[in-house]
Amino acid sequence: MLDGFSTDVLICGAGAAGLTLAIDLARRGVAFRLIDMAEGPFQGSRGKGLQPRSLELFEDLGILDRIFARGGFYPLRRQYSDGGFRDFEMIERREPTPAEPYSRPFMLPQNLTEAVMRERLAEFGQRVEFGRELIGIAQDALGVRARVAAANGEETIRARYLVGADGGRSFVRKAFDIGFPGEAMNVRAVVADLALEGLTRDVWHWWSPTPGTMLTLCPLCGTDLFQLFAPIPMEGDPDLSAGGLTAMISQRTGRRDIIVREVSWCSAYSMNARLADRFQVGRVFLAGDAAHIHPPTGGQGLNTSVQDAYNLGWKLAAVLNGATEKLLGTYEEERRPVAAGVLGLAAKLLAAMGRGEIRRGRDAQEMDLGYPGSTLSLERPARTAGVHAGDRAPDAPCRTAAGHPTRLFNLFQGPHWTLLGYEADREAVPSRTNLRIHCTSAGGDIIDEGGHIRAGYGVRPGDWVLIRPDAYIGAMVCAGEMPALSHYLDDAGLGLVSP
Ligand SMILES: Cc1cc2nc3c(=O)[nH]c(=O)nc-3n(C[C@H](O)[C@H](O)[C@H](O)COP(=O)(O)OP(=O)(O)OC[C@H]3O[C@@H](n4cnc5c(N)ncnc54)[C@H](O)[C@@H]3O)c2cc1C
Missing domain, CATH: 3.30.9.10 (D-Amino Acid Oxidase, subunit A, domain 2)
Structure with missing residues (x-):
């Protein structure tokens, strides 16, 4: 590797956050190392509840089938009292919809979820380096220098970026003196x-x-x-x-x-319940429990951690491929408010549990979390109904031009951006690297049979929807706002270059 760097990204900690980031970087062809001080995988169920939004993420990463094969849905809760018992649903039951294919949390013990993730990582020829502890870090303008201790001695790793996914007691957080109030x-x-x-x-x-x-x-x-x-x-x-x-x-x-x-x-x-003051210091990032810890009520810890990694992965890859560094600033901008909200929710559910109230609703499923106020969200004109820029991108069943059934999530799956033109002119947008363009217009490549795209997105003929690599809506514009969309796509911060 050039300039004395031995890798691009050093991920410290191979829990759910570190593993998610590693898979995402691996499928983008980014060089990384994933180290963990433990001698082997953690064996404990801990975060056993996978929320619907995490299931969508796992589908994108190519592990959902395996997760479904190994776990199961939550059973009824049986409450014993006065010598008898009563059975009831603990989790609000909803049916899947065209826009939301996974409507219920799924149960798989965290150690088994992580085993599936390591399996996926192996498919990319990558693995966790267990028995390696980060014991020192320094950073300069170009990268970080990390001291790592192992049984056979100490090693210095020079990397362009370091991600501290090293849990609630995070060495990385402490090394940079980042406050952890709560x-x-x-x-x-x-x-x-x-x-x-x-x-x-x-x-x-x-x-x-x-x-x-x-x-x-x-x-x-x-x-x-x-x-x-x-x-x-x-x-x-x-x-x-x-x-x-x-x-x-x-x-x-x-x-x-x-x-x-x-x-x-x-x-x-x-x-x-604690939240790190900062999620980024220069070339160093915090993700997962290293950045926020909460009580387990509502099953938010693992889920929020994997979503951090999913937000960070595509941004690191884009910047390593030439996008400007300002993109990385949106990681803290987007994820810290989400973590703060989740912290509040978990504390509220803990207090409710103390009063004997246990039922969990949609607010625990992370489906309505998004980044509407993000500098990455563009909406022209401002919309009064339906989804907004920054929201989760809904799924929708549709057909290919040849009539085969497909779904928007199939089109989104992978490391690319997706631009969706609703009855829009495909020729209006020039091709760019890492951008896939799909149109429902006559002569387009998808058919909105059943009107699920129109209903899910609230689009009108001529509208364009740009979906980010992490399946959030980056931009929504009408036909008359093509210059705004072009300006967005041309932003050097995204790295979507014309071929
Ligand atoms: C008892 C318990 C019960 C829980 N129950 C739930 C629940 O019901 N639902 C839920 O959603 N969440 C639950 N959680 C929280 C959930 O387990 C965490 O949110 C989740 O594990 C966070 O993942 P992570 O990858 O950020 O961190 P972790 O899983 O903590 O992984 C961090 C990794 O970093 C490694 N590491 C640390 N320091 C270093 C270093 N210096 N060098 C190298 N490696 C290092 C560690 O060995 C570890 O493998 C529970 C947690 C605990 C402890």
Whole structure:
């Protein structure tokens, strides 16, 4: 590699955020290294709920089929009280629509989701370098110099960019003295993956005599295990052995027939809600838990982390391919407000759980998050209805010109931008690298049979919709605003050059 650089991007941390970024960079042909201080993959269910927006991301990355094959949908919640029980939906049930193909959260333990991600990475000839710990960083105008310790000695890696996806205790965040304000929630809980007997696997079992003595046991899809969740006092050392957890279950449920046979993974942790003051310092970025941590209520941690990486990946690749650096500034601009909102939601859901209210609605599904105020969002004229620039780009079933069924998500899939002309003149927009243009006009390549594109986007004849590589709407313009669209596409910040 030129100029003494050994790689373009050094990713520190191979959790969900680091792995997502690695896959995204790999499919864009960007050189990177992915290091993790752990000796091997983390074995624990932790973030088991995959929100619909994450499922869309996984479809784009080419791993959704495998995720679906290994996990399952959430079962009903069974609430025990007064010697009886009541079953009910915990997650608001919605049917898929043409615009939103995945309408329900899906369950797969985080260690299995990450295993699928490592499998995908291997398909690109890449792997996690376990047993390598980042112990020092310095940066200059051209790149970073990272000191990495391994069993066989120390190595210095010179990279153009560093991404700290190194979790809540982030070394990278601390090394750059980035503030991490927020609050300790004064809630501590045991989370454990257990092999046990005495319970059916068809429902999520809940006992909640009082908030402090609640206990839940969730059958973990894709395994024979149950995930235990139980608040505990802030002080003291709970007995986390099989015998200790059997006793805790018996005490809180009144049942002596539930016996823990094995503790596969266990953690007693105190909940925090914190947001990093900055997500970027020069050539260094924070992603995932390194940038924000929240209580697990609502299943937001993993989902927000993978969305950070998805936002950053295409921008890093574009800048490494010649786009100007200002594009990277939009990472913090777009993701920090989203993380702040998610933090508020998780805290709200935690407070609601304390009151015994558990139902999760659409606000936890991350489908309505977007970047409407972003400097990357262009809308001409301003729209009064339907989706806006910055919103998630809806899916829509349609047909190819030859009549074969397809979907917009098939057209979006991959590392490119997509320009969609609704009954618009294809010749009006010159070709550019990394931009695919599709039109519904006569002589165009797609047919809006059923009108799902028109309905989903609220477009009129002559309108153009530009979809970013991360499936958000970059620009929406009418026919008369072609100069504004051309100006947007010509912006050196995007790197969409004419061939
Ligand atoms: C007990 C528990 C329960 C949770 N439950 C849920 C839940 O129900 N739903 C949910 O959505 N989220 C949950 N979460 C949160 C979720 O697990 C995290 O949000 C998610 O793991 C964040 O992913 P990440 O990749 O940002 O960080 P992590 O998964 O923490 O990965 C960071 C990686 O960086 C590595 N690393 C750290 N420092 C260095 C270094 N100096 N050099 C090299 N490598 C380093 C670590 O070894 C680790 O592999 C839970 C978390 C915990 C701890």
